Every structure is written in structure tokens, then in C-alpha cells.
Amino acid sequence: MVNNNNRITTALLLAAGTGRRLMPLTSNSPKCLTLVNDKSFLERLVVNLKKQGFQRLVVVTGYQENKIKEVLKAISGDLTIEYVYSHLYETTNNIYSLWMARDIINEPFMLVEADLIFDVSLLDNMIYPDRIAIANIVPWMNGTTVTIDNLHQVTKFYKNTSSNNIKNVKYKTVNIYSFSLSSWKAIIKILNQHIEANNVNGYYETVFGEMIKDDHLSLKAVNFDNKYWYEVDTLEDLKEAELLFSSYIHENTTASNLELTKELIEIQ
Numbered sequence: 001m002v003n004n005n006n007r008i009t010t011a012l013l014l015a016a017g018t019g020r021r022l023m024p025l026t027s028n029s030p031k032c033l034t035l036v037n038d039k040s041f042l043e044r045l046v047v048n049l050k051k052q053g054f055q056r057l058v059v060v061t062g063y064q065e066n067k068i069k070e071v072l073k074a075i076s077g078d079l080t081i082e083y084v085y086s087h088l089y090e091t092t093n094n095i096y097s098l099w100m101a102r103d104i105i106n107e108p109f110m111l112v113e114a115d116l117i118f119d120v121s122l123l124d125n126m127i128y129p130d131r132i133a134i135a136n137i138v139p140w141m142n143g144t145t146v147t148i149d150n151l152h153q154v155t156k157f158y159k160n161t162s163s164n165n166i167k168n169v170k171y172k173t174v175n176i177y178s179f180s181l182s183s184w185k186a187i188i189k190i191l192n193q194h195i196e197a198n199n200v201n202g203y204y205e206t207v208f209g210e211m212i213k214d215d216h217l218s219l220k221a222v223n224f225d226n227k228y229w230y231e232v233d234t235l236e237d238l239k240e241a242e243l244l245f246s247s248y249i250h251e252n253t254t255a256s257n258l259e260l261t262k263e264l265i266e267i268q
């Protein structure tokens with residue numbers, strides 16, 4: 001049984017990158033402000049965080065930082081916003097962005113990337129510590145994958161594995177994680193080692209994989225299948241996400257109308 005007292009209320013958004021693969025849309029705008037059906041990734045995230053009871057959002061910024069701040073000032077409401085600016089955003093990757101948050105976060109938190117769009121209900125099981133969002137691999141997916149055991153614990157990370165070359169049952173990482181404070185402190189130690197070795201252009205999944213292998217980190221898998229989500233890296237991804245969430249809006253509108261009709265009938 002989940003202890004509601006362990007609910008996470010802090011989120012960390014990594015939004016420092018330039019989003020080169022989404023050019024020209026990101027030529028003068030950060031990736032997180034790219035619109036998917038007239039609403040940006042950032043706005044969708046803030047709405048979802050509020051619905052899930054989050055109280056604090058920490059954003060690691062870099063490219064076009066001021067535009068992110070302008071938008072968040074307008075839409076944050078009661079959500080406390082804090083920033084960490086990465087001066088080296090052009091020459092570093094997400095391992096460095098995560099390391100930049102080592103001093104500002106000292107509590108359990110949820111980590112999310114800036115290029116995800118997802119239904120708010122998918123966070124229901126991610127607001128508790130030491131979890132990882134995964135999905136069964138389908139042809140459009142590529143990138144980091146994991147294997148899990150019969151207790152839904154991650155057993156290994158795999159780099160750049162696609163649906164075309166898997167040999168065992170692997171799952172795509174959805175780039176949403178949650179961590180307890182003890183896990184975060186352990187992660188910081190390994191991040192420090194990588195940064196000291198100048199491994200600033202790598203990926204934080206490397207760190208998580210090392211720690212899983214050494215039994216220094218435990219992550220429970222939360223399956224995102226059969227719900228709406230999409231990771232947008234390219235212009236083609238954006239088109240697919242817009243199509244997916246157009247049907248999502250239609251289905252939810254239809255469901256809402258049916259519920260309203262049912263209520264009206266009951267009243268009569």
C-alpha cells in the first residue's frame with residue numbers, strides 16, 4: 001500500500017538545451033515553448049503539476065532563458081518557481097543539467113524532460129519516490145531502454161536500443177523519474193565523479209545504469225502503456241504528437257459530453 005505521506009511535491013524540469021532537431025521552430029525559442037495543438041510543453045506540464053498537487057518547480061535553464069521565465073511568470077499561479085542557469089548549455093548535455101540542480105534540491109522530487117507531452121493521470125503513480133516511467137517499445141521509439149524483473153524493478157539500462165534490435169524484453173524510458181532524498185544524495189556523488197572527469201556531454205541515464213548495476217539505486221517501473229504520451233525530438237515527432245493529442249481531446253470531450261448528458265437525464 002502506498003503511503004500518501006510520501007507524495008512528492010517538487011518537480012525538476014531540464015530545459016537548458018537548444019532543441020536543434022526542432023529547428024526552425026526553436027531558432028528563437030526554447031524547446032519547451034514549442035506548441036503542440038496551440039499549447040506548449042511547458043504550459044501543459046504546469047497544468048499537470050498543479051492538478052497533481054505539486055508546490056514547487058525547479059527549472060534548469062540555458063537557451064532563451066528569459067522567454068521561459070516570462071511564460072512561467074504568467075502561468076505559475078501558486079506554484080513556486082526557482083531557476084538554475086547553466087552557462088555551458090551549448091556544450092553540455094542532460095547529465096550536466098541534472099548536476100546543476102545538486103544544491104537547490106534537498107528533498108524528494110520528480111525529474112521530467114522538456115519535450116514530453118502526457119495525460120495528467122500518468123503521474124498518479126509517479127508522485128512517489130524511486131520510480132521510473134516506461135513503455136513497451138513500438139516502432140517509433142528509440143533511445144534508452146531498460147529491463148525489469150517480476151517485481152517491476154529495473155535490472156539494467158541499455159543505451160540507444162530500438163525496437164529493431166532488441167533480444168530480450170526491454171522497455172523504453174519515458175524520461176520521467178522520481179527519487180527519494182537518499183537516492184538523490186547517492187546520485188549526486190556519482191554525478192560529481194562524472195563532472196570531475198569532464199563527462200559533461202553525456203546522459204544521466206549512464207549514471208542511473210551504473211548505480212542499478214552496482215545495487216546503489218532501486219527504481220520501480222511505472223508502465224505508461226495505453227495512455228496518452230509522446231516524446232518530441234523532431235518535426236516528424238511533433239506532427240505525430242499533434243495527431244495523437246487531437247484524438248485525445250476528441251475522446252475526452254466526447255466522454256465529458258456523455259457524462260453531462262447522463263447527469264441531465266438523472267436530474268429530469
